[in-house]
Amino acid sequence: MVAAIVFWGLAVVAVAAGVAVFVVDSMARATYALALSFIAVGALIILLQQSYLGVITILMMVMEMAVMAVYMVMFMGMNPALMPMDMTHGKKTAIGASAGVFVLLASGALLIPWPERRGVPAEDITNALGLEIMGEKMLVMAVVGPVMVATIVSGVVLAAGRTRYDRLGDDLRRRPADDPQPGGVGR
C-alpha cells in the first residue's frame, strides 16, 4: 500500500516535471525540472530494488543538469526574469507524433500478455551487479571504458577553440604557454 502511494507520487512528479521542461519559460527552471524528473525516476529505480543504479542515476543527472544550466545560459543569454520563451517549430506535428507514440507504447504495455517472472533476484543486488560486470559481462565494461575515453577526447577536440600551436607557438617551444586563462600548475 505504502509502496503504491510512493510509486504513484514519484510517477506523477517524474512526468509532470518532464512536461514542465517544455512549458516553463525560464531556462533555469526548465533545466532543473528535468533534474527533478530524473531524481524521481532514480527514486523509482530504487523502489524497484536496484539501489545502486537508482542512486547513480540521481548523481549523474544532477551533475549533468548543473552543467546543462551553464550551457543554456551561455548559448541563449537570458536573464532570470521569466521572459516568455517559445522557441519551437512544427509544434502540431510534434504533438501528434508524440501522442501517437504514447498510445502505441501504452497499449503495448497494457495489452501484451507479459510472461511470468523468471528467476529470483540475488540476495545482495549491488554485489551481484559488481560480480557480473567484473565476471561474465566484463566485455561490456571493457568496451564502455574506451568509448568513454574516446568521448572525452573527441568532445575536447570538437569544443576546443585553440590548438597546441596557439598555446605553444609554431615550434611548440614557447614557455610558459600563452593561455587566456593561466592554469594553476604553470604548464
Next chain:
Amino acid sequence: MSLEVVLLVAAALFAVGLYGALSQQVVVMVMMGLELMVNGVLLAAAGFWWFMAPAPSGQVLLLVVLAAMTVEMAMGFAVATLLHRRRQTDMTDMAEDLSR
C-alpha cells in the same frame, strides 16, 4: 505497482521527451528532450528487470543505457559549442545544411 504501470509511466516520459526533441529549436532544449526519452527507457528497463527476469546480467543493460546517455550529452555539448563558435547560433534551423 506492476510491470504495466511502470511501462505506462515510462511511455509517458518517452512521449514527452519525443515532443521536446521534435519541437524545440534550440540545440540544448533538443538534448533535454532526448534525455527525457532515455529517462523513459531507463525506467522501462528497470521495470522489465524487476518484474520479468531479476538476474544480475539485466542490470548491466541499465548501466549501458546510463553510459550511452553520458556519451550523448558530452558529444551534444561539444557539437553545440562548435556550432556556437563557428556560427554564433544555437538553433537547429540554422544548421539545416549539416543534414544535407
Next chain:
Amino acid sequence: MPENMPETLLTTVPAGWAVLAGMILCALAFFAAALDSALSARAEGAGRGGWLAPAWSTARLLRQRRRTVVAADTLLLRVGAAGMLGGSFLMVAVIPFGRWTLADLDVGVVWFNTVDVMVWALVWLAGWGANSVHGLVGGYRFLAHGLAYELPLMFALVAPAIAAGSLRVSDVAGAQDRLWFAVWMPVAFVIFLVGVTGFSVWGPFAAALGADVAGGVLAELSGVDRLVLQAGRYAFLAAGAAFSVPLFLGGGAGPFLPEWAWVVVKTVAVLAVLVWLRRKLPVFRPDRFLEIGWVVLLPAAVAQDLVVSLVVVWKG
C-alpha cells in the same frame, strides 16, 4: 565481499530518531560556527569573545525582513538556500553512530557522493535565483570549483570502498579494526577533506562567497534565506567531517569510551581542524584550481586507488 567480514552489530533505529540525529548535526554545525567566530575574534584582538556570535546572528537573521530584487526567481532561490540545510541531513542519515544508524544503505558511499553532488545545483540555484550579477558570478565560481574537486573526491571515495570490499558505510568502518584507512591511504584522506571543504563552500573554496564579488551567492540573500544557506554550509562541513570517521578513521573504534562517544570525538576533532584551516589557507582561484584538480589531485587519487587495489589483491 571478504570472507572474514566482522559481524556487524548495527541496529537500524526507527525513523523518529532522525530528529535526534538532526539535533546532533545542528549542534556540530553550531560548534563549527562558534569556533570560527571565536578564532576570528581572537585574530582581531577582541579577546575571548565570539563563541556566542552565531547565536546572535541567528536571532538577528530570524527577525530580519527578507528583501528581494526585482524579478528574482524566488522559488529557485529558496530551493537552493533551504536545500543546503536539508541536504546535510540526508548526508548524515547513512553514518553509523556507534551501534545505531538511521539507514544502513547498501550503497551508502555512493549516497554520500550523490548528496554532495546536489550542492552543485543548490549553490548555483541560490546564486541564479537572486537575479543579481554578483550572485550569478558566485554560482559560476562554485561550479568551476566543483568541476575541479568533484572527480578527485569521487576517486578518493573509491579507495576505502575497495579496501573494505563494500559500499556499505558500516562495513567500511568495520574493515579498519587493525589499521585506520587514514594511515595507509593518506592521499585519499587528504583529497577527501579537500572535497569536504569544497562542497561546504568553506575556506579555500569560498570564492563563490568572496568579498571581491560583494558576497557572491550571499550578496542578495537576507533573513531566513541567508540563515539556512549559511547554516547549511556549516552543517555540510560537520556532515563531511562526520563521514570521514567511518570512512577513514575507524568508525567508533577506540578505548574506554563507548562507540558513539568516539564518533563524536573524532568528528569534532576533524571539524575543528577544518575550521581552523580556513584562516591558514588562501582562497583558491577557481580558474587556477581547475588545473590543479585535474593535473595533480585526480592522478594522485587514481594512483592511490591503484595502490589500494594492489594491496587488496596481494592480501587476497
